[in-house]
Amino acid sequence: MxxxxxxxxxxxxALLAGAVVSIVAGAIGVFVVAxxxxxxxxxxxxxxxxxxxxxxxxxxxxxxxxxxxxxxxxSVLGVLSLxxxxxxSAIGAVxxxxxxxxxxFLSLYQGYATEATNLLFGSIVGVSDAQLRTLAVVAAVVxxxxxxxxxxxxxxxxxxxVAEARGLPVRALAVAIFLLLAAAVAEAIQxxxxxxxxxLVITPAAAAQRLTARPGRALLISVAIAFVSTEGGIxxxxxxxxxxxxxxxxxxxxxxxxxxxxxxxxx
Amino acid sequence: MSVVSxxxxxxxxxxRTLFEALDLxxxxxxxxxxxxxxxxxxxxxxxxxxxLLEPSRGRIAIDGRPPAExxxxxxxxxxxxxxxxxxxxRGRDLVRFGLDGHRWGAGRLRPDAAARLDxxxxxxxxxxxxxxxxxxLSGGEQQxxxxxQALVCDPKLLxxxxxxxxxxxxxxxxxxxxxxxxxxxxxxxxxxVTHDVNPILPVVDRVLYLAGGAWAIGTVDEVMTSETLSxxxxxxxxxxxxxxxxxxxxxPGEEHHDH
Numbered sequence: 001m002x003x004x005x006x007x008x009x010x011x012x013x014a015l016l017a018g019a020v021v022s023i024v025a026g027a028i029g030v031f032v033v034a035x036x037x038x039x040x041x042x043x044x045x046x047x048x049x050x051x052x053x054x055x056x057x058x059x060x061x062x063x064x065x066x067x068x069x070x071x072x073x074x075s076v077l078g079v080l081s082l083x084x085x086x087x088x089s090a091i092g093a094v095x096x097x098x099x100x101x102x103x104x105f106l107s108l109y110q111g112y113a114t115e116a117t118n119l120l121f122g123s124i125v126g127v128s129d130a131q132l133r134t135l136a137v138v139a140a141v142v143x144x145x146x147x148x149x150x151x152x153x154x155x156x157x158x159x160x161x162v163a164e165a166r167g168l169p170v171r172a173l174a175v176a177i178f179l180l181l182a183a184a185v186a187e188a189i190q191x192x193x194x195x196x197x198x199x200l201v202i203t204p205a206a207a208a209q210r211l212t213a214r215p216g217r218a219l220l221i222s223v224a225i226a227f228v229s230t231e232g233g234i235x236x237x238x239x240x241x242x243x244x245x246x247x248x249x250x251x252x253x254x255x256x257x258x259x260x261x262x263x264x265x266x267x
Numbered sequence: 268m269s270v271v272s273x274x275x276x277x278x279x280x281x282x283r284t285l286f287e288a289l290d291l292x293x294x295x296x297x298x299x300x301x302x303x304x305x306x307x308x309x310x311x312x313x314x315x316x317x318x319l320l321e322p323s324r325g326r327i328a329i330d331g332r333p334p335a336e337x338x339x340x341x342x343x344x345x346x347x348x349x350x351x352x353x354x355x356x357r358g359r360d361l362v363r364f365g366l367d368g369h370r371w372g373a374g375r376l377r378p379d380a381a382a383r384l385d386x387x388x389x390x391x392x393x394x395x396x397x398x399x400x401x402x403x404l405s406g407g408e409q410q411x412x413x414x415x416q417a418l419v420c421d422p423k424l425l426x427x428x429x430x431x432x433x434x435x436x437x438x439x440x441x442x443x444x445x446x447x448x449x450x451x452x453x454x455x456x457x458x459x460v461t462h463d464v465n466p467i468l469p470v471v472d473r474v475l476y477l478a479g480g481a482w483a484i485g486t487v488d489e490v491m492t493s494e495t496l497s498x499x500x501x502x503x504x505x506x507x508x509x510x511x512x513x514x515x516x517x518x519p520g521e522e523h524h525d526h
């Protein structure tokens with residue numbers, strides 16, 4: 001059964017989509033964790049859901065709505081560039097309202113309820129060739145941007161006062177990271193769903209920074225954990241027909257627990 | 268020759284004047300302390316010199332050019348702040364920001380830049396913990412790294428904002444010593460913001476005291492007097508000399524910090 005499934009085109013597509021998405025999510029994750037943006041990730045993801053639900057109601061591709069919703073809230077959060085508890089309460093307010101809208105759109109939508117379930121919990125095995133292309137293009141753009149601004153973004157993320165004093169455009173970088181994050185979240189939603197995005201964007205980076213103190217190495221380890229979790233999760237779900245998302249979250253959580261238990265290497 | 272030049276500078280927020288008609292020249296190798304109560308404009312003055320704030324009036328030049336054009340040749344040491352213990356950043360990485368943190372892209376250091384980085388770490392005595400995560404270092408160790416970060420770009424000017432806060436006495440002396448050594452060896456002037464003049468008494472050349480919208484400048488003996496401070500605060504202030512220390516009594520709204 002397992003080896004038969006491994007010959008199927010839809011499985012190849014799922015594995016490719018998983019690879020693309022996990023690399024982007026793992027890479028952006030280290031900046032999200034360094035900047036303390038976990039809650040923002042959650043908000044962007046839920047607003048992606050609202051966007052997708054809105055798209056369903058008006059008969060558009062939900063993926064388009066998802067990108068629109070994520071990017072909209074991402075750019076608003078970036079431009080406001082709030083800090084600390086003000087940021088968290090603003091995010092909470094926006095998130096709750098957005099989800100309320102999402103509930104309305106879903107009730108207006110007359111189609112299959114599985115569409116909604118897929119959005120919330122992921123549907124990696126249903127990815128079409130066209131969707132795969134979109135995922136790959138968006139991932140390439142996000143990674144290229146991340147590489148281009150890597151050093152200033154790291155500087156501004158961990159040492160903002162001095163970065164500003166050195167003339168770095170810290171506000172523009174904040175907007176940039178939110179936009180890249182929004183794109184990455186919209187990608188991850190398509191693999192693990194709205195509710196489980198954190199498993200690819202936060203958990204691998206949080207595990208990685210327990211294992212190394214080198215910024216570049218932390219990024220690579222984070223990508224590796226996201227990749228292994230996603231591909232491992234997809235393969236396990238071929239063997240046993242439990243939800244893919246369950247396996248992905250389990251592997252990534254196991255990596256996190258192992259990283260926390262292991263003593264941190266100093267270099 | 269003066270590195271910093273302020274001519275008739277005023278800074279106002281709304282109707283509130285932090286200072287006005289401020290003329291100031293900071294010469295090569297000079298150690299200038301900026302003193303005053305909280306909210307008097309000490310940090311704002313640093314931000315003016317970094318070009319992050321525009322004066323309401325007047326002209327500021329650093330080495331003959333506007334501050335905003337000089338940011339990469341000014342070394343800045345901020346107030347100490349805690350880093351997350353888990354932050355994947357070593358001492359070496361923090362110092363490296365001073366070298367190439369403002370450059371786009373990613374990638375490794377060139378060999379000559381790596382050598383400068385090693386030299387900067389060795390200069391402040393931080394080689395032993397260069398590979399240690401910054402989050403687990405003590406405040407004093409972090410401030411050494413901060414000084415290396417500010418010096419690694421071979422700056423024309425050092426701007427230092429309350430670098431001694433929450434450091435114990437031994438580390439305070441180390442920080443002051445490192446800054447003093449640099450300005451003597453390379454002639455880099457130091458503008459040092461502090462609320463307590465005592466830790467820097469042995470090295471400070473002049474004091475700029477900001478209070479109540481007014482200012483005074485001169486040597487410690489000229490500025491830190493009952494007469495001058497009473498005039499600035501518009502209240503009765505007593506400045507005492509106790510065993511070589513300067514003790515200020517009676518500043519409104521703020522207790523005196525004496526270590």
